[in-house]
Amino acid sequence: MTLTTEAGSAGTELKIVRGACPHDCPDTCAMLYHVKDGKLVDVKGDPDHPMTKGGLCVKLKNFPEHHYQSDRLLYPMRRVGAKGAGEFERITWDEALAEIKQRWTSIIEQYGSQAIMPHAYLGHQGVLNGLTSGDAFFNRLGASVAEKTYCESGSSTAWHMTVGGTGGLDIESMAHSKYIIVWGMNMTSTNLHGWPFLLQARKENGAKIVVIDPVRTRTARQADWHIPIRPGTDGALAMGLIHEIIAQGLTDTDYVERYTVGFDELAERAAKYPPERVEEITGIPAEDIRTLAREYATTQPAAIRQGVALERSRGGGQAIRAITCLPALVGAWRHVGGGTMEMPIWEFPTRFDKICMPEWIPEGTRVVNELDLGMALTGELDLDPPIMSLFVYNSNPVSQAPAQAKIMAGLRREDLFTVVSEHFITDTARFADLVLPATMQAEQLDIMVTWGHLYISLNQPAIEPPGECVPNVELFRRLAKTMGFDDDYWDRTDEQMLLDFHDWDAPALQGITFEQLKETGWARLNVGSPDTRAPHAEGNFPTPSGKCEFKSSLAENGNFVVPVWRSMYDGMQPGDPVDPLPDYVPPFESPDSSPELAKKYPLSIVSPKPHAFLNSQYGNAEDKKSVQGEQRVFLHPADAAERDVAAGDVVRVFNDRGGFEGPAVLDDGLIPGVVMANVGHWQNKASGSTVNSITADRHCTLGNAGVYSDNLVEVRKVASAG
Ligand SMILES: Nc1nc2c(c(=O)[nH]1)N[C@H]1C(S)=C(S)[C@@H](COP(=O)(O)OP(=O)(O)OC[C@H]3O[C@@H](n4cnc5c(=O)[nH]c(N)nc54)[C@H](O)[C@@H]3O)O[C@H]1N2
Ligand SMILES: Nc1nc2c(c(=O)[nH]1)N[C@H]1C(S)=C(S)[C@@H](COP(=O)(O)OP(=O)(O)OC[C@H]3O[C@@H](n4cnc5c(=O)[nH]c(N)nc54)[C@H](O)[C@@H]3O)O[C@H]1N2
Ligand code: SF4
Numbered sequence: 001m002t003l004t005t006e007a008g009s010a011g012t013e014l015k016i017v018r019g020a021c022p023h024d025c026p027d028t029c030a031m032l033y034h035v036k037d038g039k040l041v042d043v044k045g046d047p048d049h050p051m052t053k054g055g056l057c058v059k060l061k062n063f064p065e066h067h068y069q070s071d072r073l074l075y076p077m078r079r080v081g082a083k084g085a086g087e088f089e090r091i092t093w094d095e096a097l098a099e100i101k102q103r104w105t106s107i108i109e110q111y112g113s114q115a116i117m118p119h120a121y122l123g124h125q126g127v128l129n130g131l132t133s134g135d136a137f138f139n140r141l142g143a144s145v146a147e148k149t150y151c152e153s154g155s156s157t158a159w160h161m162t163v164g165g166t167g168g169l170d171i172e173s174m175a176h177s178k179y180i181i182v183w184g185m186n187m188t189s190t191n192l193h194g195w196p197f198l199l200q201a202r203k204e205n206g207a208k209i210v211v212i213d214p215v216r217t218r219t220a221r222q223a224d225w226h227i228p229i230r231p232g233t234d235g236a237l238a239m240g241l242i243h244e245i246i247a248q249g250l251t252d253t254d255y256v257e258r259y260t261v262g263f264d265e266l267a268e269r270a271a272k273y274p275p276e277r278v279e280e281i282t283g284i285p286a287e288d289i290r291t292l293a294r295e296y297a298t299t300q301p302a303a304i305r306q307g308v309a310l311e312r313s314r315g316g317g318q319a320i321r322a323i324t325c326l327p328a329l330v331g332a333w334r335h336v337g338g339g340t341m342e343m344p345i346w347e348f349p350t351r352f353d354k355i356c357m358p359e360w361i362p363e364g365t366r367v368v369n370e371l372d373l374g375m376a377l378t379g380e381l382d383l384d385p386p387i388m389s390l391f392v393y394n395s396n397p398v399s400q401a402p403a404q405a406k407i408m409a410g411l412r413r414e415d416l417f418t419v420v421s422e423h424f425i426t427d428t429a430r431f432a433d434l435v436l437p438a439t440m441q442a443e444q445l446d447i448m449v450t451w452g453h454l455y456i457s458l459n460q461p462a463i464e465p466p467g468e469c470v471p472n473v474e475l476f477r478r479l480a481k482t483m484g485f486d487d488d489y490w491d492r493t494d495e496q497m498l499l500d501f502h503d504w505d506a507p508a509l510q511g512i513t514f515e516q517l518k519e520t521g522w523a524r525l526n527v528g529s530p531d532t533r534a535p536h537a538e539g540n541f542p543t544p545s546g547k548c549e550f551k552s553s554l555a556e557n558g559n560f561v562v563p564v565w566r567s568m569y570d571g572m573q574p575g576d577p578v579d580p581l582p583d584y585v586p587p588f589e590s591p592d593s594s595p596e597l598a599k600k601y602p603l604s605i606v607s608p609k610p611h612a613f614l615n616s617q618y619g620n621a622e623d624k625k626s627v628q629g630e631q632r633v634f635l636h637p638a639d640a641a642e643r644d645v646a647a648g649d650v651v652r653v654f655n656d657r658g659g660f661e662g663p664a665v666l667d668d669g670l671i672p673g674v675v676m677a678n679v680g681h682w683q684n685k686a687s688g689s690t691v692n693s694i695t696a697d698r699h700c701t702l703g704n705a706g707v708y709s710d711n712l713v714e715v716r717k718v719a720s721a722g
């Protein structure tokens with residue numbers, strides 16, 4: 001476990017232990033923990049890792065202090081004040097577990113086990129402690145199955161429908177690209193370690209970097225061409241590009257004939273989107289659309305880096321379908337550095353069936369989507385039985401899920417028994433009846449999957465957990481014992497579970513062993529070198545037809561959710577068949593698609609990721625707050641002037657669902673009519689609400705993703721600057 005030791009200054013030994021970043025971030029950096037006298041004194045990026053290259057990001061600066069932060073939860077606690085007040089007293093683990101057993105037993109007797117609902121997302125990204133770490137326990141308990149579609153589910157459904165479960169383009173191969181479209185992604189904040197490969201392509205191949213984003217972000221400012229687009233209209237732009245590529249005779253007909261299905265139907269559909277019509281929808285000049293189509297098709301290898309933001313509106317999944325068709329249309333997949341990247345997680349041979357134990361789900365168990373939490377708790381969903389207990393881990397729904405006011409109203413229900421496993425008393429944990437303390441990354445063992453590159457990494461514990469913190473995997477072992485489950489599942493060590501949870505015989509893991517990972521910390525999957533890898537040069541798409549499906553054969557299954565987000569639950573009710581062809585599906589809310597609503601709420605809002613926080617994590621750390629600043633509201637100067645708002649004035653952003661406040665920043669890098677406010681800030685006592693107070697609890701038409709970029713609001717001045 002210990003990499004090297006050397007004499008420390010006072011004669012004590014400096015121990016260096018290999019780890020990996022725990023966060024929901026495509027970079028999954030390899031880390032070196034520096035430990036002295038049992039204390040974590042520094043954490044550095046591994047200089048040898050081809051992505052990390054020795055550097056971490058602003059969020060992980062002072063990572064040791066995160067572990068020692070004074071407000072960290074160290075012991076189980078029971079609520080003593082009103083729900084939401086955040087007042088707790090220390091109790092023992094035995095008391096906490098006994099209370100859970102007593103409350104759950106009586107809920108199960110009265111309502112049945114489906115009245116209990118887990119709520120989890122990617123607070124931790126490990127195989128043992130991440131997204132699915134509680135699934136086996138809750139499946140065994142017979143709880144409602146939670147559908148976890150906070151992120152990537154719309155993208156992944158669209159991706160599987162079009163190109164199948166392929167890893168797609170490797171970010172490192174983009175060093176070979178000559179034309180790169182960064183579509184709905186703010187890479188220099190959210191995929192920092194991917195960005196240098198684009199810069200390398202620019203330097204060495206003269207690659208042009210194009211950014212498509214409603215906001216002139218820090219990434220857009222560094223691009224060669226920023227194309228501002230109205231939120232939620234990317235589907236129209238992609239259909240317009242398909243139209244132009246075909247109209248200008250720029251398709252790679254040989255590739256299309258050999259390796260795709262549905263070209264004629266796609267061409268017919270795209271004929272509805274001439275550039276002039278697309279200009280009206282997207283706000284992008286028709287001439288720019290023609291230029292983009294020509295440059296993209298004729299400058300090979302051409303790459304597209306798709307951001308998750310693309311899925312955050314009603315038609316987001318369909319937009320991603322259309323975008324994912326582009327590389328096959330122009331034959332970009334033929335080349336190293338050509339194609340498109342959604343997330344390469346599908347290359348990892350993780351045994352989600354062994355982790356989640358879907359066979360333990362009692363037949364007929366219902367599925368409740370986590371983004372419907374407010375509706376589920378307040379009765380709007382009309383669930384029978386109602387949700388009587390919520391168990392939250394790895395997530396902070398009050399901050400990150402839509403319809404914040406509804407969720408808070410639900411969490412205030414006196415008859416709801418809420419348990420939250422956490423590092424801190426977050427905006428969600430404030431409502432808990434019981435809070436349970438969780439370990440942080442330097443204190444636990446795990447294998448990290450990643451959705452941004454092709455390296456597997458092992459995180460090894462470097463220090464002892466403080467107080468009575470436990471890893472999620474141990475939490476669910478304790479709960480299983482408490483509930484009387486005696487399956488072998490709960491008797492294994494962490495290491496044995498990691499061995500069981502991977503297919504070590506899979507081609508991707510050939511030549512890689514667990515023992516070796518203990519030494520090296522990480523290894524590149526056995527998928528070829530980024531300098532030669534061109535996975536679809538000759539088709540080989542893992543779709544039912546083996547081809548890139550412009551016309552999807554999976555569409556007749558309806559709106560499916562890729563199993564990782566749904567506890568591998570196959571018995572889902574098949575939805576209505578969905579459109580087999582990509583198309584532009586207008587937003588639920590926009591001046592164009594809902595003109596009546598726009599009279600009251602004329603502005604579209606986007607709420608992207610904070611630079612210095614990881615979703616809401618670090619939103620309570622003073623050093624990160626000083627980088628990120630307080631919650632601000634970015635307005636175009638013309639929109640501000642219309643509302644008599646000057647820079648620094650405190651404004652309220654609102655719609656019928658709720659509202660939040662912050663000082664205005666005037667920014668001519670926004671499209672007029674678009675407001676921007678970063679997600680992730682914690683509630684302050686004055687406002688009692690944050691960005692997701694205005695977000696609708698509706699879903700994207702594919703993958704049940706959320707619609708964070710599909711909301712109309714109005715802005716009003718509440719106080720003058722100074
Ligand atoms: N610093 C930092 N890094 C992070 C995270 C974090 O919280 N902080 N979170 C991680 C997670 S969980 C994720 S999913 C990724 C997400 O990372 P990204 O994919 O970059 O997603 P966002 O930051 O939500 O949005 C990216 C950009 O999309 C734009 N955008 C919003 N709506 C639309 C639209 O409809 N069309 C287009 N074309 N653009 C739109 C926004 O203005 C924003 O600049 O980042 C990860 N990395
Ligand atoms: N408006 C708006 N809303 C969004 C988005 C957006 O762009 N705009 N993005 C969406 C996206 S892409 C995502 S991924 C989601 C993210 O939503 P969440 O996953 O809920 O985001 P986090 O704020 O990271 O919350 C994770 C919580 O888990 C806790 N945690 C971390 N590690 C552990 C652990 O090991 N054990 C336990 N028990 N707890 C742990 C952290 O302290 C933190 O409070 O938000 C979504 N919401
Ligand atoms: S948050 Fe992302 S960029 Fe920062 S250290 Fe972790 S993996 Fe690397």
Ligand SMILES: [Mo]
Pocket residue numbers: 024150151152308
């Ligand atoms: Mo995400």
